[in-house]
Structure formats: C-alpha cells, structure tokens
Amino acid sequence: MxxxxxxxxxxxxxxxxxxxxxxxxxxxxxxxxxxxxxxxxxxxxxxxxxxxxxxxxxxxxxxxxxxxxxxxxxxxxxxxxxxxxxxxxxxxxxxxxxxxxxxxxxxxxxxxxxxxxxxxxxxxxxxxxxxxxxxxxxxxxxxxxxxxxxxxxxxxxxxxxxxxxxxxxxxxxxxxxxxxxxxxxxxxxxxxxxxxxxxxxxxxxxxxxxxxxxxxxxxxxLKRNTRELLVNVTDTGVPSPLGGDNVISANRTGRQWRLLVRDVTDSQIAEIENSEFVDRCSVNEPSLEEIFVGYIGESMSTDDGMPQPRPQSDDQPLAPEVSS
Missing domain, CATH: 3.40.50.300 (P-loop containing nucleotide triphosphate hydrolases)
Known part of the structure; x- marks a missing residue:
C-alpha cells in the first residue's frame, strides 16, 4: 500500500x-x-x-x-x-x-x-x-x-x-x-x-x-478577501460601478448596486466613492452564506469553472477594472 x-x-x-x-x-x-x-x-x-x-x-x-x-x-x-x-x-x-x-x-x-x-x-x-x-x-x-x-x-x-x-x-x-x-x-x-x-x-x-x-x-x-459593496448611484441608467474578473456577483435594485467582490483595494473603493455618479458607497463583510449565494446562485461558470460577473450593461464601468 x-x-x-x-x-x-x-x-x-x-x-x-x-x-x-x-x-x-x-x-x-x-x-x-x-x-x-x-x-x-x-x-x-x-x-x-x-x-x-x-x-x-x-x-x-x-x-x-x-x-x-x-x-x-x-x-x-x-x-x-x-x-x-x-x-x-x-x-x-x-x-x-x-x-x-x-x-x-x-x-x-x-x-x-x-x-x-x-x-x-x-x-x-x-x-x-x-x-x-x-x-x-x-x-x-x-x-x-x-x-x-x-x-x-x-x-x-x-x-x-x-x-x-x-x-x-x-x-x-x-x-x-x-x-x-x-x-x-x-x-x-x-x-x-x-x-x-x-x-x-x-x-x-x-x-x-x-x-x-x-x-x-x-x-x-475567503472572508478576509471578499467584500460586499452597496453603491447608490445617481440614476437607474448608470451601469455597474465596478468591472473585472474580481467581481463575483453584481445586482441592482433601483439606484442601488449590490456587488460582491474580491481583492479590491481601499484606493479602488475610494475611486468609486468619489465618482460623480455615486451618492454613497458602504463596505460590509459578507457571511459565508452571502458568499455562497454570490458564487453559486448569481454567477455563471466559464469553461474552466471560474465564476464570472453576470452581464449587466454594455456601458463602461465607472471605475477602472480591477486587475488580479
């Protein structure tokens, strides 16, 4: 053996x-x-x-x-x-x-x-x-x-x-x-x-x-590197304020975006907060259940099994894409 x-x-x-x-x-x-x-x-x-x-x-x-x-x-x-x-x-x-x-x-x-x-x-x-x-x-x-x-x-x-x-x-x-x-x-x-x-x-x-x-x-x-961003934008037509592979899931209700993201720096969050299209941005630590729902319930899998953000708009994001 x-x-x-x-x-x-x-x-x-x-x-x-x-x-x-x-x-x-x-x-x-x-x-x-x-x-x-x-x-x-x-x-x-x-x-x-x-x-x-x-x-x-x-x-x-x-x-x-x-x-x-x-x-x-x-x-x-x-x-x-x-x-x-x-x-x-x-x-x-x-x-x-x-x-x-x-x-x-x-x-x-x-x-x-x-x-x-x-x-x-x-x-x-x-x-x-x-x-x-x-x-x-x-x-x-x-x-x-x-x-x-x-x-x-x-x-x-x-x-x-x-x-x-x-x-x-x-x-x-x-x-x-x-x-x-x-x-x-x-x-x-x-x-x-x-x-x-x-x-x-x-x-x-x-x-x-x-x-x-x-x-x-x-x-x-997983919990240390994952954050939930609640972003209130100025208009319902404004696209997601963040793009890139580090977005686990992105959902909008009215003027509020709920983003589950990984490895986003303080400076990148500050860029979102200071955008002319953003009224308010709050950062929370999600529970494992919220992370699970982000990966499993609201994400799509590519051919290699990695999660990708659900497509929201053809417009450009408000902040630069997050690089891994």
Whole structure:
C-alpha cells in the first residue's frame, strides 16, 4: 500500500464521473490538508455525494485521479477503510439490535480497544446502551453512527450531510465535536448545505455547482478577501460601478448596486466613492452564506469553472477594472 501523504489527506485531480448522459462530477480538482475541517458545499445535485462515493471507492471514476491518505481508494479499499470513519446521511443500522449490541457487532471488524471507546462515546452522548436502535430518535441514531465511525480512531472522518433533519441543539453539539477531532490531528471532511452551521466549524471550504468546482479556499482567506459593496448611484441608467474578473456577483435594485467582490483595494473603493455618479458607497463583510449565494446562485461558470460577473450593461464601468 502506498505511504500516506503528509500534506494532503485527500487529493482530487481532474476527476470526472458520468452516469450515462449526466456528468455528476466534471473535472474537479482540490486538496484537503491534513488536520483540518474541510467543508464541501453545494445545493442538492451539485455532486457532493458522488464525490464522497468516489473517494471511498464505491464508484469508479471515468477520468482523473483520487488519493485518500496517499492511497488509491479502489486498489487499497480494504486497508484504507480501517483508517477512515464514515457517517452517511442515512446510517444503516440493524434496528433490532440494542445500542451496545451494535458496538459489539462492529468491534469484530476492528482492532482491540474499539468496543471500549465506542461504549465511552455512547456514555458521553447519554444514550442508554440497552435501548434498541428502532427506539432511538434520529439525533440519537446519528450519535450512534458517529460513535461507530470514530471508535477505531480514524485518521480521516467523512460526513455526508450528517446533521440533516436533526434539531438545532443536536446539530450544534454534533458539529462542535468535529472541531475537537481536528484539534487532535484528525481530518474531517464534511459535505453539507447547512452553510450557517459550517461557517462555525470549517477551516477550508469548497463550493460546487452542477458537478463543477466553483471555488476552493481557506475560510479565513475567503472572508478576509471578499467584500460586499452597496453603491447608490445617481440614476437607474448608470451601469455597474465596478468591472473585472474580481467581481463575483453584481445586482441592482433601483439606484442601488449590490456587488460582491474580491481583492479590491481601499484606493479602488475610494475611486468609486468619489465618482460623480455615486451618492454613497458602504463596505460590509459578507457571511459565508452571502458568499455562497454570490458564487453559486448569481454567477455563471466559464469553461474552466471560474465564476464570472453576470452581464449587466454594455456601458463602461465607472471605475477602472480591477486587475488580479
């Protein structure tokens, strides 16, 4: 088996997966650094679950390459699964078993110590070991699934929409436990569309739309370099006050433009504020959800998957184009 990569827990390189005439994953490339919480965000049908199945080796890709902990997920699938933990959106548990019997059964596939760690996790979650799985709420079942996925102390934990359908308090507790795991050196790969929750726990985010990767960056860098500009112009006929590749999205309501931009300098903002066509310009720090909507909901993708501003007018912008 190949040696694990010290830098990347997961590496996608130009990955393609097709289902007949549908391309579910289209030329996707990204790296997941070791020891972080990495969130893959996208609407339903974006390609998140297919990407997870590909990294687990349960579907074979049609192009590109994938490495998980330095290994080929198909050729090294058996050995690799002893190093990773998985919590699917709908965990498959034997509902006639008790909570403790479930751990005892799973322990047969793992090294010594699994059952003791599983029982400790169940105790911390406050789940009665004698309860049958069918008697548990969805939140409790999710905690059983998490206990099973982590009792063998995996290097990588993969979660596919793990908080779907859970009540707010359980979701919060579930996600905060991911921060604790990353702090111990584990890597957490989280697929979700619960953007506000992800913002509290993720170190890195990747945005997918219709099978394509739109953007991938550390959350700190993404928020630091992205700004929302609210620009009131003097007339409804005035075009967008900023142009260039650094405009993520641009929308107008009456005389106000709402621009989501990247890497815009203070001097460029000052140019807009001092323009004869501008009454007022305010600068805000957008939330991850607002950034997500800018990239996914209101942008177009070019052939290389990079977002471009939605066309607004054939007129020239008020301020010079922003160069990258």
């Amino acid at each position: 190949n040696a694990p990569s010290p830098a990347s827990a997961i590496r996608f390189q130009s990955v393609i997966k097709r289902y007949r005439k549908t391309t579910a994953v289209d030329q996707v490339s990204f790296d997941v650094p070791s020891g972080v919480v990495f969130a893959l965000l996208g609407d339903n049908g974006a390609g998140k679950t297919t990407s997870i199945k590909a990294m687990l080796g349960t579907v074979r890709i049609d192009g590109g390459s994938i490495r998980v902990l330095g290994c080929d997920p198909v050729a090294d699938s058996v050995a690799l699964r002893h190093r990773i933990g998985i919590v699917p959106e709908q965990p498959s548990l034997y509902d006639w078993m008790t909570v403790d019997e479930t751990g005892w059964f799973a322990a047969g596939f793992h090294a010594e110590g699994f059952l003791a760690r599983y029982r400790e996790s169940i105790r911390r979650f406050g789940i009665a070991p004698g309860k049958r799985i069918r008697e548990l709420s969805k939140g409790m079942k999710a905690k059983v699934a998490l206990s099973l996925a982590t009792a063998h102390e995996p290097e990588l934990l993969i979660l596919d929409e793990p908080t779907s359908g859970l009540d707010p308090m359980v979701r919060r507790e579930f996600l905060e436990s991911m921060i604790e795991r990353a702090a111990t050196g584990q890597t957490v790969f989280l697929s979700s569309h619960q953007i506000n929750e992800v913002e509290r726990v993720a170190d890195h985010v990747a945005l997918m739309k219709q099978g394509r990767l739109v953007h991938c960056e550390s959350l700190e860098s």
